[in-house]
Amino acid sequence: MSENIRKNSNLIGLCFKSYITPIETIEGFAIGKKCLCEVAVNTTLGIFILKLFNQNMESIGLIAVNGQIASEDRILLEGDQVDIYGFMIGG
Amino acid sequence: MLKFLRVKTDIKSIIDEKVEEKYSLLGGRGLIASILNDEIDPTCHALGPGNKLIICGGLLNGTPAPASGRLSVGGKSPLTGTIKEANAGGIAAKMLAKLGIKAIIVENQPADKTWFILRVCKNKAELLPADKYLGLNNYALTKQLREDFGEKTGIISIGRAGEYGYRNSSVQVTDMDGYPTRAAGRGGLGAVMGSKGLKAIVLDPAGNVEAEYADKENFMAANKNFIKAVLENPTTGKVMPALGTASLVNICNVMGWLPTHNYSDGRWDKAENISAERMVEIQSTRGGSQGHACHPGCVIRCSNIYNDETGEHLTSALEYETISLNGSNCGIASLDTIARIDRMCDDFGLDTMETGCTIAVCMEAGKIPFGDEAGAISLIQEMIDGTEFGKLLGQGTEVTGKKLGVKRIPTVKGQSMAGYDPRALKGTGVTYATSPMGADHTAGNAPTRNMSKESYDKEGKVELSTKMQVLFALFDCLGLCIFAAACTADPKNLAFLCEMMAAKFGGEWDANRIMGLGQQTVALEKKFNQAAGFTDKDDKLPDFMYTETLPSTGTVFDIADEELRKAIPFGALNQ
Ligand code: SF4
Numbered sequence: 217m218s219e220n221i222r223k224n225s226n227l228i229g230l231c232f233k234s235y236i237t238p239i240e241t242i243e244g245f246a247i248g249k250k251c252l253c254e255v256a257v258n259t260t261l262g263i264f265i266l267k268l269f270n271q272n273m274e275s276i277g278l279i280a281v282n283g284q285i286a287s288e289d290r291i292l293l294e295g296d297q298v299d300i301y302g303f304m305i306g307g
Numbered sequence: 308m309l310k311f312l313r314v315k316t317d318i319k320s321i322i323d324e325k326v327e328e329k330y331s332l333l334g335g336r337g338l339i340a341s342i343l344n345d346e347i348d349p350t351c352h353a354l355g356p357g358n359k360l361i362i363c364g365g366l367l368n369g370t371p372a373p374a375s376g377r378l379s380v381g382g383k384s385p386l387t388g389t390i391k392e393a394n395a396g397g398i399a400a401k402m403l404a405k406l407g408i409k410a411i412i413v414e415n416q417p418a419d420k421t422w423f424i425l426r427v428c429k430n431k432a433e434l435l436p437a438d439k440y441l442g443l444n445n446y447a448l449t450k451q452l453r454e455d456f457g458e459k460t461g462i463i464s465i466g467r468a469g470e471y472g473y474r475n476s477s478v479q480v481t482d483m484d485g486y487p488t489r490a491a492g493r494g495g496l497g498a499v500m501g502s503k504g505l506k507a508i509v510l511d512p513a514g515n516v517e518a519e520y521a522d523k524e525n526f527m528a529a530n531k532n533f534i535k536a537v538l539e540n541p542t543t544g545k546v547m548p549a550l551g552t553a554s555l556v557n558i559c560n561v562m563g564w565l566p567t568h569n570y571s572d573g574r575w576d577k578a579e580n581i582s583a584e585r586m587v588e589i590q591s592t593r594g595g596s597q598g599h600a601c602h603p604g605c606v607i608r609c610s611n612i613y614n615d616e617t618g619e620h621l622t623s624a625l626e627y628e629t630i631s632l633n634g635s636n637c638g639i640a641s642l643d644t645i646a647r648i649d650r651m652c653d654d655f656g657l658d659t660m661e662t663g664c665t666i667a668v669c670m671e672a673g674k675i676p677f678g679d680e681a682g683a684i685s686l687i688q689e690m691i692d693g694t695e696f697g698k699l700l701g702q703g704t705e706v707t708g709k710k711l712g713v714k715r716i717p718t719v720k721g722q723s724m725a726g727y728d729p730r731a732l733k734g735t736g737v738t739y740a741t742s743p744m745g746a747d748h749t750a751g752n753a754p755t756r757n758m759s760k761e762s763y764d765k766e767g768k769v770e771l772s773t774k775m776q777v778l779f780a781l782f783d784c785l786g787l788c789i790f791a792a793a794c795t796a797d798p799k800n801l802a803f804l805c806e807m808m809a810a811k812f813g814g815e816w817d818a819n820r821i822m823g824l825g826q827q828t829v830a831l832e833k834k835f836n837q838a839a840g841f842t843d844k845d846d847k848l849p850d851f852m853y854t855e856t857l858p859s860t861g862t863v864f865d866i867a868d869e870e871l872r873k874a875i876p877f878g879a880l881n882q
Contacts, residue, residue, distance in 0.1 A: 233584075235546045235554065247549040248584050275541045278758040280561040285760060301558045302542045304754045305793040 227254040230264075230292060234300035236275045238268040255292060262288030264298070277303035309409035309516075312432055314425060316503045317356070317415035321425075321432045326409050332812060334366030336392040336783035337824055338410060339381030340831035343390055346412075349839035353385035353495075354472055354502040360413040362403075362463060362478075362508070365786015366824075369404030369518040370526065372807060373534045374788035376401040376602035378463070378480055383839070384494035386474040386661070386703050387721045387745040390835040393496050394749065394783060396601030396610070396624075397480030397489035402461040405514030417504040422470075426456065428511040437506040442467065444654045445479045445487035448507065453485055456509050462487065464507035466656025469497030471693060473701030475661040476501070479653060482601055482610075488623040489601055492658035493747060494722065495703070521813035529806035534606055536800040540793050547609035547790065548598040552627035553583035555726070559631065562758055563859030564731035566636040566724070568677050569667040570717045570851075573728045573859035577640040581630050586611070586642055593618045607790050613646045622650040628748070631726030632663025637670060638677030644684070651687050657701075662687065664704040664723035672711035715851045720745035720841070727752070729848060730857040730864045731763055737772035737866060741846045741874040743832035749789060751776035756796070763862045765870075773874045781825030829875050843872050 232242065233250045244251040255264055265279060265288070278301040279286055292298070311324040333341050339361045343349075351357030360382045367375040378400040384391035403411070406427055417423075422437035440448055444466040452462050461481055468476035476497030479487040520526050538544040546554050559565040560578040567575040579585060583597075590596060590613070599610040601624060615621040625646050633639060633648045652659045666683045669675060675682030689697030700707055704723040708716035717724045722745030729736025734753025742750035753775040755762050782789045785804075795801040798818065805816040852864040 235550075236541050237545065247545055248554065248587070250584075277756070278558060278561060283561055285561060285758075299557065299561070301554075301561075301758075302546055303756060303793065304555060304558055304758060305542055305752070305790055 226257050228257055228292065228294040229254055231295070231297045233297070235302045236269065236272060236300055239270050239272055240268050242268075259292050260288060261286055261290040261292060261298070264292060265300070269300075275302055277301050309404075309407055312408050312411045312427065314411065314413045314434070314505075315415055316413060316417050316423075316505065319417070319423070319434050321434065330409075332366070334368065334409075334784050335363060335377070335379040335786045336381070336394070336780060337828040337831070338363055338784075339379055339392050340390060340828050340835065342410070342412065343381065343383070344831055344835050347383065349383070349390075349835050351383060353383040353388065354498055356416040358383045358499055358502070360496065360499050360503055360505070361410055362413075363410035364400035364403050365784055367807070367811065368400050368786040369516070370530070370811065371604060372530055372785075372787060373537050374605040374607055374791045375786050376604055377783070377786050377788055378491065379783060379786070380478050380491035380496050382496055382499045384496070384745075385472075385498050386495040388839060389720055389745060389841060390743055390832045390839075391494035391496060392744070392783060393478070393491035393493045395478070395480045395489045395491040396605070396788070397461070397482050398602055399461040399463050399480045399508075399510055400786060401603060402510040402512060402514060404518065405512075405516055406510065407514065407516035411508065413500070413503045413505055416502060420504065422504045422506050424452075424506055425508045426511070427508065429513050429515070440506050441470070445656055446654045449481055449485065449487045452507060452509055457512070458485065459512040461510040461512065462507055463510075465497040465500050465505075466654060468656040468690065468701065469501035470506070471698075471701065472498045472501055473657070473690065474498060474706075475658050475665070475701055475703045477652070477656050477658050479656055482623055483603065484623070486620070486623055488653050490653060490658070492660060494744070495658075497656045518811075520811050522810040526807055526810035529803045529810060533800065533803040533807065536794040536797070536803060537606060537791050543607045543790055543793050547607050550583035550587065551597055551609045551611045551624075553586055553611075553625065553630055555627040556582040556630060557584070558758070559727065562731060562762065563857070564728040566631055566717075566726055566728055568638055569636060569671045569715060570724070570728055571858075573731050573857050575635040578635060580640040581634040581642055581645065586613070586625065589642060590614070599623065605788065607788065609790060613642075615646075616643070621646050622653065625649055628726050629659040629663065632660050632723075633666065633683070636663055636667045636726075637683055639680055639683060640678070641680060644680040647684065648687060651684070651691070655687070655691050657687070657690065660725060661703050661723050664717055665700050665707050668704055668708040668711065668713045668716060669700075671715060672708070672713050674711065715855070716849055718746060719848060720845055722746050725752075728857055730852055730862050731860040733763065733765055733864065733866060734768040734771040734775065736848060736852070736864050737768050737871060737874050738776055740848050740871050741772070742776060743829060743836050749779060751779050763860050765866045768866060769870050769874050776829055776875060777822055777825035779825070780828040781822060784824045784828055833875065843868070846871055
């Protein structure tokens with residue numbers, strides 16, 4: 217998804233994968249499967265996550281952007297890979 | 308009323324034994340710790356006649372509690388010299404309950420070095436000559452045994468690694484498809500079984516003993532609530548059935564504790580190739596599946612079936628530990644190769660974790676380069692062929708590493724670490740150092756609830772590890788899979804388990820009483836180790852973990868020995 221074909225230039229495209237089911241419907245979502253979604257320019261990771269998980273935030277164990285632990289004030293950028301994981305048990 | 312089946316291999320006798328009152332509220336790992344303390348000299352040779360092999364289910368075996376068909380296998384470990392309980396899925400535990408057996412205790416050694424099969428039926432147990440089966444590895448062995456004794460028999464067996472006395476050998480258990488894929492892998496208990504001349508235990512499926520309850524109705528009601536809690540937990544209810552334990556590959560990589568190139572790093576740029584997500588892609592093209600249960604009654608179903616390129620079954624339960632230790636830790640980025648290694652290990656009867664770490668120290672020593680897939684397979688083949696070098700590898704990571712002059716050997720008390728670098732996941736590092744089992748994540752894996760960079764700090768990790776060691780010991784006593792413990796972070800769900808115990812055994816059960824089972828177990832294990840000659844000084848990680856910075860997180864293991872001693876100290880039983 218590149219900016220020059222995006223209809224709304226105030227949106228950016230992200231690649232999203234989650235082990236927790238979001239409360240908001242995302243087309244093509246399945247546990248652990250990458251899918252594409254769009255968010256407004258200058259959206260922080262915290263706002264994005266809150267919108268998707270809302271009351272389910274407690275289930276989240278780890279949030280990564282581009283394979284690195286990320287903080288909630290991180291501004292999301294075009295093409296970012298956002299991964300949401302639950303709690304780790306086991307092995 | 309359940310009984311003990313005591314097998315005296317020196318005189319080839321089997322005794323049905325009434326269970327003494329003191330063992331009635333013990334099961335699984337706790338029962339093993341108690342019997343070993345009562346009946347064996349902790350200084351005995353692990354492969355000599357003085358050791359005993361104990362095989363049993365947990366306190367809730369035979370009930371419909373979720374994931375309650377775990378099998379505990381125990382004895383003194385020839386790998387670590389400590390007490391050992393290794394835990395497996397498969398169909399055997401539930402069959403033992405149906406046959407009315409609380410534990411099988413195998414003792415002594417046949418003086419004439421003969422080998423036998425123990426066959427257990429509804430009203431009879433017998434020792435049969437094993438000549439026909441000797442030398443067979445687990446896949447051929449279990450196929451033959453099922454042909455001879457019936458397709459639905461449950462089998463507990465050793466491959467040739469156990470016959471050879473390899474200290475990294477496993478005890479394998481057949482799964483619901485009849486494959487010998489479930490392993491009590493850790494600590495070389497396959498060699499203990501082999502030292503008794505016992506090639507396999509064949510369990511008849513016609514047992515009809517029903518579990519007894521103080522109040523069956525209450526048990527079923529509490530059990531229903533507990534199952535609901537397990538299924539509502541996002542990890543055990545959704546992630547595990549969809550992606551299995553391999554889902555940890557990407558998590559551990561992000562957190563920087565994925566063992567890479569013999570614990571030289573904690574993050575690997577090829578991790579995606581060995582991830583659960585990649586496994587699912589592969590399964591979509593050639594069959595195989597996720598969401599498989601390793602034994603009847605598991606509602607979590609974290610297991611999987613992995614097929615080869617032609618669509619034929621290659622292995623079942625390609626799990627995170629096997630993937631990380633034979634994958635990133637050896638620089639091997641192919642799930643097909645790791646699955647082949649898993650198959651070879653299950654077949655020959657090797658602990659996949661010890662094997663992965665042993666291959667990695669060989670790579671560090673320059674025997675073969677990191678990432679050499681064919682070389683890794685050829686090292687396992689050397690163990691199978693019993694070459695001189697193969698016999699060395701069969702003694703495990705520590706012995707091999709020392710012989711090859713490797714300085715960075717990732718072991719504690721002679722047992723290799725699991726798939727979490729303790730410099731980053733420090734709570735698990737405390738468990739590796741202080742667990743009575745040697746480096747063992749199933750004795751108390753301890754990530755913080757919120758997996759932030761706080762995980763890398765030492766604060767609170769001794770307490771966290773202690774809590775997890777007790778909790779996991781409790782689940783091993785109940786015979787429940789440790790994954791079902793995830794929901795008990797909420798005390799309301801632990802209360803359901805207490806209600807189940809009260810309804811099964813009578814009396815009052817609260818959090819203190821139930822956790823006491825776990826505490827008592829670890830304390831008994833420490834008591835055994837102390838009598839075997841272990842001290843506080845043995846409770847530490849290898850030197851390089853304290854001195855070499857883990858590049859992915861910039862951390863070392865910095866928890867002082869005095870702090871480590873606070874995690875379940877020796878003598879805790881008397882306090
Ligand atoms: S959760 Fe997985 S390992 Fe545990 S009992 Fe179920 S299938 Fe077996």
